[in-house]
Amino acid sequence: MANPFDEPSSGGFLVAGGTSNDAEILEGFLCPICKSDLRTPERLTVHVEHEHSEEQDLLKSLKEIFHGILSKGKKKERPSQQQQQQQANSSIAGGESGVALGSAGTANNPLLQSASQQQVGSDCDHFGYFKAVRNPRLERYASETNKLIIRLDKLLDGCPTEPDQKKRHEQSKVPWIDGKLVKLCPSCAKGFGITRRQHHCRVCGSVMCDGCSLYLSFDDAYRIVQPNPISPNDTAALQQQQQKQYEPNADVETKSFRVCEHCLHLLLNRMEMQDSRRDRPAITRLYDRLRQERTDIEPHIPMYHRILDSLYEGDVIFRLSDASALRERIGRSAERLDTISKAILGLAFATGSREEALKKALRLACIAYIKERMLAIPPLPVEEEIKRIQQRKREETARRLERERLLALEAYERYELNQVASGGADPPSNTVSSSSTSSSSTASTAEMTVSTMDNWTGMQLGPSATVVTSDPLLDQINIVRGYIRQAREALRFEEVATLERNLAELTQEFYHRQRLDGGPESTQPAQPEP
């Protein structure tokens, strides 16, 4: 079924719809509600405007679509076509819709094909294999270490200070290997004798010579057995202690356990893992604050640019005060970032150490971030200029709408003439199922109210929202205004933009209904607040 009124300017745009009952495929500029073919975009718009005035969403999207196509606005064309597609899908049950997109001519030479966005190259993951090798070993170590820790706990429990008693106590807790079976020290392979006596590791009970013995101090042993959270100050002190540990000294026999190299390695490894898990030095806490601050402010910077763009475009969604508030917020955040990074720089580290380099790098990164991302934002526009732009834009829009309207009507009349001349097709049918006028719009606003209520629970509505009016739509408008003000105060401009759009729809709907009803002008809502 060909489209009899082939509109070249529509750029191959077709709405093909089939009803669910007969699966007959219809093509052309169909009204999604009554399925009559209106033949031209202008007439479809006019038709919907008059017959289905309750379908504000549809009307809006239609206007967008056809405006996009007629003005050949490349930016808008594609999304709006998709929108139309969705529209058609949702409003016509079982309908099919097709959008014929201009196919890009394929180049003859493949070398000349336009380059697509470059993707990250191949990689090859070895971590699975790595883990398969590592984890069984780790498990073995872990169970061994746990065994040692349990023994260590027993050893520490009521350990006497007197050397002989201590030795007996140790021997009672851990079975020692029979020294006669071991002729050579297992780690240095030297024979035992009168000068080189046998010693036992207190945790595993194996034999070694004095030279190969190591010591685990009671302090460390306690820390391994009972890992308590230690404050950062303590860790520093303990680290110092760690430096001079395991050197056999005077009270080494009474204040520590003799252990073999293997056991000490396992135990210390465990201790270090516990320590590093707890270790939260000041620099990391400051860094976390820095990062938090940055993630908080990050979305605001593009928002600021968007507000400025929108202001220069002459849109009325945002105001100059919004931009200035946001700018101030970014500035304050920059100050905070600066303070934190200065605090990091103020941390005391040994000169020439890695940490010293680290804090300098942090500060440098912060300065660069502030300079390039936060201070580089463009200055505020001048108020008069914005006003002028807005004024011009309003005038332009009015003129354009008028022109389009005229063109559309002209086309419509021409078409009518043609129809008469050919004496063919039926006039557009007006079988409109009239629904309750405000149901859909109030439903949508109610929905919106619920969703916004979620965001603003516990906040009192502004006074303008509580003004009692007879019209529920007007109530909605006022409520939305209240929300906008609140969102604005909280500098949540994403929401402001959404709410403003909703408000515009509501107001449009309101005017429209008034025009239809010829209703009371007294409740006309005021112009948007300056």
Add this chain to the structure above:
Amino acid sequence: MNVIRAIQLYVDKMIADAGPGMKMLMMDRETISVVSMAFAQSEMLQKDVFLFERLDSARSNERLKYLKCIVFIRPTRDNVLRLQRELRSPKYGSYYIYFSNIIPRTDIKSLAESDESESVQDVKEVYADYLPVNPNLFSLHIPTCLQALSWNPEALERATQGLVSVLLSFKFRPAIRYRSGSTAAQTLAKKVHETINKETALFSFRPPEDGAAPPLLLILDRRDDPITPLLNQWTYQAMVHELLTISKQRVDLSGVSGVPKDLKEVVLSTEQDEFYANNLYANFGEIATTIKVLMDEFQKKAHDQRKIESIADMKNFVETYPQFRKMSGTVTKHLVLISELSVQVGRQQLFEVSELEQEIACRADHSTQLQRVKRLVSEGKISLDNALRLVLLYAMRYERHANCDTSGLLKLLQDRGGRAHIAPRMLEYISTVARQELFNTVKITDAVKLTRNLIKELKGVENVYAQHECVLKGTLEEIVKGRPLDAQYPIMGNEVPFRRPPAEVIVFIVGGATYEEALAVHRYNQEGYRIVLGGTTIHNSESFIEEVLAATAGVPFKHSRSLQQFHQPPAGTA
């Protein structure tokens, strides 16, 4: 196809995989150059990478457990051993390990056995194993790749790995062609082909749709075109490299008089320096005009800044300050570079030298050219290096000419103290193919070439300093036009050659590429083709002569017996 972008994407991915938190990057001698050519340090700081460390140099024992450590190293035996040591007593909280090429499984195993404290969080191969120089140009930084005119085994290994990583970073499984007659190119092609067939899992990319030709990897040999690296160039990047030497994007200006302290070493990166990126390929005349415009713009801005009268002015100044600083840095840097270039051009009489070089390279006129070379070499106004280059060009061009007087010229050069022994070496280096084809000694049968040369002569010369066209340009022309390649560039393996031109081309020159060739590639890319050029290194005339000397060391003199008196370098020089 942008090699810089490819490396950036890899590095970004590594950093993203490590997640949030303070990070440090551990690299080795080679990977640190790879990363530094793709990112400035300040950019890395913005990605929360605060510290940089070399795995293969002395390091402090400080433990910084709150740092995440990204390890990006080449998969060499030494690196694996060092990393094993590091993992046994880890200094950092967690490790994310990335190897820049294919690593044997046994190495992964030994690393896993060393990770006793479970600090490794990731182990991957990423294929960022080459130096991205320009978006369309990569280097493997192998200064000399041949010995006795065949591959140095280490260099061959490195070149194979480098090419494999380039292919994987673009996800290409290419058809491989090599210049027939060049054993070096053929050997490398074979090695790459073997690796691709061995690592089938890695190279199992979806074949191109509707049977389009696969990407092409073309391996060429510098010995087939030793002319290009010897010529003086007049485009910005090539000139800076020729006269001041660019090494891994850095230019050492410490030898230049009157340079401000902070410009003793300048970085020339297409990523961070917009002026440079826009003027890489601009010729010397254009660039002088451009820098003038930039200066004016800068002065205007600088002037604006001076009249700070009110608070608002001050604020405005602070707001535009970062850009201002950036711009002033760029302007000064390029001003210094360009003024140094023009000093050199004047001092070395490069206009005269270059014109004669181009004449010799492009047209046969033996007696006139001999007179001019003789005059320039003997007069002593031009530097010995330039004199040598003229003699080398003459020697190659008129090797078979009846009245060839190379020995006479070399005598003159030697009398001035020049390195005359290089000429015989160069005559050994130049390949048989180049001897036959380079100087338009075309056989009558090759009608296409003959007509092309005729047309070229008829059209006349637009720019006397840029008459010469590198061999690569002709080669690329044949590829993009889809002409049959099988005779000159046979295909490796038993793949059925495609008749259609490939969608992407990677050209690799054994023995080093030049910036002139990068320019030729750039011109094609501007027309919409997708070509990337690579070389074992990027040559200027000086580094090229070094390469020739290294490649011909110990080779018996076959073609230059007549120059026997010049075979030995004078006592005291290498």
